[in-house]
Amino acid sequence: MRIALGSDHAGYFLKKCIEEFLEGTSFSVGDFGAKNADKSYDYPDAAFSVGEKVASGEFDLGILICGTGIGMVMAANKIPGVRAAFAYDEDTARLARRHNNANVLAMGGRKTDCEMGIKIVREWISGEFEGGRHFIRTEKIRAYENSHSSSASRNGSSRLVTFDHPLIQHKLGMIRDRNTSVKVFRELVQEIAGLMVYEATRNLPLEPVEVETPITKTTAFSLSGKKVAIVPILRAGLGMVDGILQLIPNAKVGHIGLYRDPDTLEPVEYYCKLPGDIGERDIIIVDPMLATGGSAAAAIDLVKRKGAIKISLLCLIAAPEGVSRIHEKHPDVDIFAAALDSHLNDHGYIVPGLGDAGDRLFGTR
Ligand code: RB5
Numbered sequence: 628m629r630i631a632l633g634s635d636h637a638g639y640f641l642k643k644c645i646e647e648f649l650e651g652t653s654f655s656v657g658d659f660g661a662k663n664a665d666k667s668y669d670y671p672d673a674a675f676s677v678g679e680k681v682a683s684g685e686f687d688l689g690i691l692i693c694g695t696g697i698g699m700v701m702a703a704n705k706i707p708g709v710r711a712a713f714a715y716d717e718d719t720a721r722l723a724r725r726h727n728n729a730n731v732l733a734m735g736g737r738k739t740d741c742e743m744g745i746k747i748v749r750e751w752i753s754g755e756f757e758g759g760r761h762f763i764r765t766e767k768i769r770a771y772e773n774s775h776s777s778s779a780s781r782n783g784s785s786r787l788v789t790f791d792h793p794l795i796q797h798k799l800g801m802i803r804d805r806n807t808s809v810k811v812f813r814e815l816v817q818e819i820a821g822l823m824v825y826e827a828t829r830n831l832p833l834e835p836v837e838v839e840t841p842i843t844k845t846t847a848f849s850l851s852g853k854k855v856a857i858v859p860i861l862r863a864g865l866g867m868v869d870g871i872l873q874l875i876p877n878a879k880v881g882h883i884g885l886y887r888d889p890d891t892l893e894p895v896e897y898y899c900k901l902p903g904d905i906g907e908r909d910i911i912i913v914d915p916m917l918a919t920g921g922s923a924a925a926a927i928d929l930v931k932r933k934g935a936i937k938i939s940l941l942c943l944i945a946a947p948e949g950v951s952r953i954h955e956k957h958p959d960v961d962i963f964a965a966a967l968d969s970h971l972n973d974h975g976y977i978v979p980g981l982g983d984a985g986d987r988l989f990g991t992r
Pocket of ligand 1 (some may be wrong): 635637638670693694695696697698699
């Protein structure tokens with residue numbers, strides 16, 4: 628787990644004290660914001676920098692400290708995906724995590740001493756979100772946030788794009804439902820993939836073409852030069868291909884088969900067939916679930932070795948762990964995910980997720 632720490636000048640000493648405490652734990656720490664307590668530093672700059680790192684999945688959690696903690700929490704909560712909570716004792720820290728699922732903790736460096744600060748952080752990092760009625764409430768916040776942003780939003784400055792469009796979210800809700808039949812699940816996966824492809828192909832270059840309408844001659848546009856290849860990761864990725872082909876019927880389709888070595892748990896290639904001109908194509912690797920990111924990172928490695936240059940990854944649901952892995956190993960790759968979920972459970976399943984997408988697509992559960 629990675630924690631991004633940020634402060635202004637007024638929170639600097641508490642930040643250093645928390646950093647020292649975290650260095651003795653299993654967390655790895657990133658230090659942002661003020662570099663000393665002497666020079667005035669605007670708290671929004673630290674709040675935005677830490678908040679964006681958490682929203683993008685680059686860091687799992689964030690801690691922000693200014694004089695009172697108030698400015699930090701106000702600024703951080705402007706970032707979609709951030710749930711920043713102000714805590715001033717162990718109880719507020721515990722509830723911030725258990726009830727509010729806060730992914731950013733704010734404290735006041737002029738109000739909280741080092742000893743209490745450590746107690747607050749210890750309580751917050753060791754807690755777990757309780758879900759249930761609290762999930763319904765945090766979902767209301769998220770739904771409000773989504774209804775006031777565009778249908779696809781880039782998370783901070785990162786290369787992760789998530790989708791808030793009501794049609795996508797509605798269909799996603801249906802495939803999350805364990806009672807959805809294989810037939811309906813399969814249809815919905817194709818539909819969602821098709822809807823997502825609008826955004827994933829937003830930057831395809833166009834060139835002007837002269838056409839004659841029944842009325843007059845005019846200049847219209849046509850996709851220029853670059854072509855698309857869709858590369859599903861077997862087997863679940865297959866479930867998304869037809870939905871994309873409906874919109875880009877001329878796309879070529881490559882296939883990558885990977886299995887997980889039972890001893891090393893690393894993905895091993897067992898099949899790879901890609902279009903010959905892969906270096907000239909925009910590659911869209913598809914896999915419904917981005918969990919640990921192991922298979923996706925290996926698939927990206929593989930297409931790069933075969934000459935691919937422009938690569939995107941399209942998935943239905945991503946876990947922050949997978950997003951971080953791809954960002955780290957392949958910072959040049961854009962990730963398009965219909966939803967960014969909470970975390971992976973001990974079995975490597977995305978929570979809340981939708982279970983095993985391959986089994987649900989092919990009825991092998
Ligand atoms: C800085 O003096 C102070 O205003 C700031 O650290 C913070 O308390 C704002 O909310």
